[in-house]
Amino acid sequence: MIGAWRRTLSPLQLAVFVSGVAFFALYTRHSLRLYAASVGGDFTYWDVVLETGGSAYLLSFWIVPVATWCALRQMQTGARPENMVRYATRTDWAFAQAVRGLPWISALAVSAVLVALVAGVGFPFVWGWSPASFDETVLQQFPALMATLPIPLVSVLLLCLALAATLAVFTVAVAVVAARLEHPRLVAVWAVALALWGSISFRADGAVLRLLSPSTYALPWVASVSLPLGPGGGVMILLVGGALVFAAARWMELRGARLVLRSSMLVAVGAGAAVLAGLAMAHPAADSSSEWDLVLLLQGVAPEGASLLDYLGVVILALLPALVVHRELVAALSGRRYAEMIRMASPAGWYLRRLGAAARFVIGYSLALGLWAALLVGLRSRTGRVGDAFVLAGAWAGTLALQVFVVVVMLSLGTMLARRVEGGAYAIAVVAVLAWPLGELSRWSPAGQASLLRLADVTSVTPALVLPLPALVLLAWLALLIPVTASLFNRTRGEIH
Amino acid sequence: MVVAALLILVVPPVSGYVSLPAYAFSHWTAYFTVMIDAVALIFPLLITLITQPRLLDEWSNSYALATRQRVEPARYFGARVAASAILAAVVFLVLTIVCFAVARWTYSYPSPEGPPGVLVETRYQFSQLWAVSPALYLVVYCLWVALVSGTVAAVCTLITAVVGNKFVALAAPFVLWSLTDFGLAVLDLAALSLPPFRFHIKQQPIWTEFAGWALILIVLGALYLYVHRRDYQTAGIVRT
Known part of the structure; x- marks a missing residue:
C-alpha cells in the first residue's frame, strides 16, 4: 500500500508540496501583520490558520494542480485491463480509486492543514474567535476568516475533511474518464480541464457557477455562503450526491447504460x-x-x-x-x-x-x-x-x-x-x-x-x-x-x- | 418547392407593407428589418423547405444506388449539393432585393415633419459600408445573404443525406441553428451569432459575420467528409 502511494506521491514531491504551502503561509502571515498594523486589528492564531489553510488561491493554484498530477499518476498505474477485471463494473473501479488514492489525498489535506497550524504560531492564542474575525472590513479583505463554526478547532477539522472529500471526488471524476480505456489521451485532457476549471471558477459571481466550483465544496467558508446547508453543506452534498451518483451509475451500467442514455x-x-x-x-x-x-x-x-x-x-x-x-x-x-x-x-x-x-x-x-x-x-x-x-x-x-x-x-x-x-x-x-x-x-x-x-x-x-x-x-x-x-x-x- | 419559394418571396414584403401604418420607422432600412424578421426566425427551416422535399423524394428508395451505374457517386452527390445551394442562394437573393425595393419605394413617415435623422452606418451588420456608399451596402448585403443561404442549403442537403428519418432530416437544421444561437447568447457571445439576419443585436465589427459563417463551413466540411468516407451510401441517401 505504502509502496503504491509512494509511486503516486514520492517523499520528495510531498516535500515540494509542503514547501509551497509554507511559502504561501509566510506570505499570509506577513500580509495579516501589515494589515493589522494599518487598521489596528488584532488577529489571533486561528485567524492565521484558517486564512492560510482555507485560501481559495492556495486550493486553486497549488493543491488542485498537485492533486491533478497525483490523480494522473494513479490512473497511469491503475487504469489497466488486468486491474479493472477485478471489479464488477467500471463504476466500481472508478469509485474505488477514491479509496485507493486516500493515502496521497490525506497526505495533501493533512499536510496543508498542519502547515497552516504551524503558520499561526506567534499570534495570540485563544480558544474562541477573535472580534477581528467578525469585522466587516476584515471579512471583505480576508473572507477565509469568516467564523463558519462556533469553535475554531472544529472549523479546522471540517476544512481538512472537506479538502480530502473534494480531492477524492476529483479523483473519481478523473477515474470515470480513465475507465474508458479506449481513449487514454482523454484522461489527461479531462484532468487538466478540471484543474483549469477550479482555478477559473472560484472567482465566479454567478450562483450556478459557484455550485459547480470545487472551491465551494473544499472550503467550508465558501460553502456557508454558497450552499443552503451551512459550512458542512459541501461535505454533505459530496457524500450524499456521491452515493446517489454511484448507485445510479452502477444501475445504469448493469442494465445497459448506452441503451438508457439513448432513450428519447x-x-x-x-x-x-x-x-x-x-x-x-x-x-x-x-x-x-x-x-x-x-x-x-x-x-x-x-x-x-x-x-x-x-x-x-x-x-x-x-x-x-x-x-x-x-x-x-x-x-x-x-x-x-x-x-x-x-x-x-x-x-x-x-x-x-x-x-x-x-x-x-x-x-x-x-x-x-x-x-x-x-x-x-x-x-x-x-x-x-x-x-x-x-x-x-x-x-x-x-x-x-x-x-x-x-x-x-x-x-x-x-x-x-x-x-x-x-x-x-x-x-x-x-x-x-x-x-x-x-x-x-x-x-x-x-x-x-x-x-x-x-x-x-x-x-x-x-x-x-x-x-x-x-x-x-x-x-x-x-x-x-x-x-x-x-x-x-x-x-x-x-x-x- | 415552387409554392414554398413563391410564399417566401411574397409574404415578407406584403406583411411588411400591411404593417407599415402601425409603425413610425425612422428610416426605410428599419422598415426592411421588420419585413425580414419572421424570415430570420425560421431561416434554416425555410431553406430546408425549398431545397429538401425533392431530394427526400429522390432518396426515398434505392434510386441513388441505381444511379451509380451511370454516374460517379461523388459527381452525382456534388451536383445535388450544388443544386440546393444555388436554388437557396437565388431565392434569398431575390427575396432580399425585393424587400429592399419594396421598403425603399413604399416607405412613408406618419408625421408631416418627417423622420428624425438617423445614422444607418451604425445600426446594422455590414451597414458600416453605408458610409462609403449606400449602394455598396445594399449590393454587399444582398450577396452576403445569398452566399450564406447557399452554404446553409448545402449543410441541409448533407444532413438529409446523413439522417435516416425524413422528419428529423427536415427539422434538424432548425433545431441545431436555434440551439447554437441559444448557446452563444447564454455564453454572452451573441456578437458571434449565426448570419445573415442578425437584426436582434447591435452592430458588430464586420469580421463577426464571418465567424458564424466559418462555423457553418466547418460543419459542412465535416459532414461532407463523413458522407464521402461512406462512399455516398449513408442512411439518408440509400433507403432500402
Missing part, C-alpha cells in the same frame, strides 16, 4: 435541463423574491421587450419533446406499424392511442423540468417564499405539458394536411412564428403559452398570482385540433409520402 425521454429531459440551466446562467438572480426569480427564468420575454435568448429558450423547451414524439409517429406511419393501423380499421383510434402514450411522455418531461426549475430557483435565491416558487413552477410545468401536447398535435395535423412528411416542418415554422411575442394576439396563440410571463401577473404585488388563461387557451386549442387531426387520419388512412 433522457435526451429530451437532458436538453431541456441544459436549456433551463443556460437561462439561469444568462439571467442574474433577482434580489427581491424567489417567485420573481422564477418569472425571470421562464418568462420567454425580456423585461425590456422581445429577447431572442428568452424566445429561443421557450421555443426549444416546447419544440424538442414534440419533435421526439412526432419522429416516432412518422417512423410508425412509414414502417410496419402502418399495417397495424390499417388492420385496426380505425386510423383515428390508432392515433388517439398513440397520443395517450405521448401524453405520459410529455407529462414526465414537464414534471422533470418543473422540478429542475424549482431546484434552480431554490439554489439561486436565498430570500423569499420558496413555497410560492414551487406553486409557480408546478403551474408552469402543467402549462408546459399542455403546450408540448398542442405542438405535438399541430405537427400531426400539418403532416396529415399535406399528406407529406414536410407538413410537419411547415407546422414547426408556424409554431416558431406564433411563439414570437406579438402583444395581444399572443394571448390567444396556440404557441408560446409556456412563457411564465403569460402565466403570472407581474403587475401584481404578489407575482406568484397564477393566471389560468394560458392553460385554458391551450385546452381550447387541444379540443379543436385533436378531433380535426383524428378525422383527417380516418379520411386519409394515415397515408404519407
Whole structure:
C-alpha cells in the first residue's frame, strides 16, 4: 500500500508540496501583520490558520494542480485491463480509486492543514474567535476568516475533511474518464480541464457557477455562503450526491447504460435541463423574491421587450419533446406499424392511442423540468417564499405539458394536411412564428403559452398570482385540433409520402 | 418547392407593407428589418423547405444506388449539393432585393415633419459600408445573404443525406441553428451569432459575420467528409 502511494506521491514531491504551502503561509502571515498594523486589528492564531489553510488561491493554484498530477499518476498505474477485471463494473473501479488514492489525498489535506497550524504560531492564542474575525472590513479583505463554526478547532477539522472529500471526488471524476480505456489521451485532457476549471471558477459571481466550483465544496467558508446547508453543506452534498451518483451509475451500467442514455425521454429531459440551466446562467438572480426569480427564468420575454435568448429558450423547451414524439409517429406511419393501423380499421383510434402514450411522455418531461426549475430557483435565491416558487413552477410545468401536447398535435395535423412528411416542418415554422411575442394576439396563440410571463401577473404585488388563461387557451386549442387531426387520419388512412 | 419559394418571396414584403401604418420607422432600412424578421426566425427551416422535399423524394428508395451505374457517386452527390445551394442562394437573393425595393419605394413617415435623422452606418451588420456608399451596402448585403443561404442549403442537403428519418432530416437544421444561437447568447457571445439576419443585436465589427459563417463551413466540411468516407451510401441517401 505504502509502496503504491509512494509511486503516486514520492517523499520528495510531498516535500515540494509542503514547501509551497509554507511559502504561501509566510506570505499570509506577513500580509495579516501589515494589515493589522494599518487598521489596528488584532488577529489571533486561528485567524492565521484558517486564512492560510482555507485560501481559495492556495486550493486553486497549488493543491488542485498537485492533486491533478497525483490523480494522473494513479490512473497511469491503475487504469489497466488486468486491474479493472477485478471489479464488477467500471463504476466500481472508478469509485474505488477514491479509496485507493486516500493515502496521497490525506497526505495533501493533512499536510496543508498542519502547515497552516504551524503558520499561526506567534499570534495570540485563544480558544474562541477573535472580534477581528467578525469585522466587516476584515471579512471583505480576508473572507477565509469568516467564523463558519462556533469553535475554531472544529472549523479546522471540517476544512481538512472537506479538502480530502473534494480531492477524492476529483479523483473519481478523473477515474470515470480513465475507465474508458479506449481513449487514454482523454484522461489527461479531462484532468487538466478540471484543474483549469477550479482555478477559473472560484472567482465566479454567478450562483450556478459557484455550485459547480470545487472551491465551494473544499472550503467550508465558501460553502456557508454558497450552499443552503451551512459550512458542512459541501461535505454533505459530496457524500450524499456521491452515493446517489454511484448507485445510479452502477444501475445504469448493469442494465445497459448506452441503451438508457439513448432513450428519447433522457435526451429530451437532458436538453431541456441544459436549456433551463443556460437561462439561469444568462439571467442574474433577482434580489427581491424567489417567485420573481422564477418569472425571470421562464418568462420567454425580456423585461425590456422581445429577447431572442428568452424566445429561443421557450421555443426549444416546447419544440424538442414534440419533435421526439412526432419522429416516432412518422417512423410508425412509414414502417410496419402502418399495417397495424390499417388492420385496426380505425386510423383515428390508432392515433388517439398513440397520443395517450405521448401524453405520459410529455407529462414526465414537464414534471422533470418543473422540478429542475424549482431546484434552480431554490439554489439561486436565498430570500423569499420558496413555497410560492414551487406553486409557480408546478403551474408552469402543467402549462408546459399542455403546450408540448398542442405542438405535438399541430405537427400531426400539418403532416396529415399535406399528406407529406414536410407538413410537419411547415407546422414547426408556424409554431416558431406564433411563439414570437406579438402583444395581444399572443394571448390567444396556440404557441408560446409556456412563457411564465403569460402565466403570472407581474403587475401584481404578489407575482406568484397564477393566471389560468394560458392553460385554458391551450385546452381550447387541444379540443379543436385533436378531433380535426383524428378525422383527417380516418379520411386519409394515415397515408404519407 | 415552387409554392414554398413563391410564399417566401411574397409574404415578407406584403406583411411588411400591411404593417407599415402601425409603425413610425425612422428610416426605410428599419422598415426592411421588420419585413425580414419572421424570415430570420425560421431561416434554416425555410431553406430546408425549398431545397429538401425533392431530394427526400429522390432518396426515398434505392434510386441513388441505381444511379451509380451511370454516374460517379461523388459527381452525382456534388451536383445535388450544388443544386440546393444555388436554388437557396437565388431565392434569398431575390427575396432580399425585393424587400429592399419594396421598403425603399413604399416607405412613408406618419408625421408631416418627417423622420428624425438617423445614422444607418451604425445600426446594422455590414451597414458600416453605408458610409462609403449606400449602394455598396445594399449590393454587399444582398450577396452576403445569398452566399450564406447557399452554404446553409448545402449543410441541409448533407444532413438529409446523413439522417435516416425524413422528419428529423427536415427539422434538424432548425433545431441545431436555434440551439447554437441559444448557446452563444447564454455564453454572452451573441456578437458571434449565426448570419445573415442578425437584426436582434447591435452592430458588430464586420469580421463577426464571418465567424458564424466559418462555423457553418466547418460543419459542412465535416459532414461532407463523413458522407464521402461512406462512399455516398449513408442512411439518408440509400433507403432500402
